[in-house]
Amino acid sequence: MVRMAAVVALSIAGLASSPRWTATLGPQGDSKVTGTATVEAAASSMADTAKMKDMDHSKMAGTKVWISVKGLDGTGQHAWHMHRGTCAAVGAVVGTDSSYPVLQPGADGSAEGTASLSMAAPTSGSYLVAVHSGPTGESSTISCGELRAGGAGNSGN
Numbered sequence: 001m002v003r004m005a006a007v008v009a010l011s012i013a014g015l016a017s018s019p020r021w022t023a024t025l026g027p028q029g030d031s032k033v034t035g036t037a038t039v040e041a042a043a044s045s046m047a048d049t050a051k052m053k054d055m056d057h058s059k060m061a062g063t064k065v066w067i068s069v070k071g072l073d074g075t076g077q078h079a080w081h082m083h084r085g086t087c088a089a090v091g092a093v094v095g096t097d098s099s100y101p102v103l104q105p106g107a108d109g110s111a112e113g114t115a116s117l118s119m120a121a122p123t124s125g126s127y128l129v130a131v132h133s134g135p136t137g138e139s140s141t142i143s144c145g146e147l148r149a150g151g152a153g154n155s156g157n
Contacts, residue, residue: 028087078135099115
């Protein structure tokens, strides 16, 4: 019982020390789309550690990804994802495509979105957030920003 409580305490302490990653998204190609993205650990809403001993600890936390962009065509839908890699060398999507709701811009060309990933927040490595020209990830990238722990990343231009 004491050992389980120690493991839970360490897990919670680890969540508190997970960095916040941020990026400034810049236009790609002839796009005018800019924005910001933030990635951080999403702690469990379960605050009562006495009840945690019987929990599925894989569900204690995940990762939240927020995006806010402007300059989109007000009539289209736009996929967006967090990827491994850099804007110059885009890697695999982090999580699943379905975790990222398609951006629906308003008449002013702005849109916001939130993705909930059932995995731990990154603690190291190279990551980016990309916005695509259409509703799927197969469409071209129109805005990109490289995530940096603790501060705003660059737009990969």
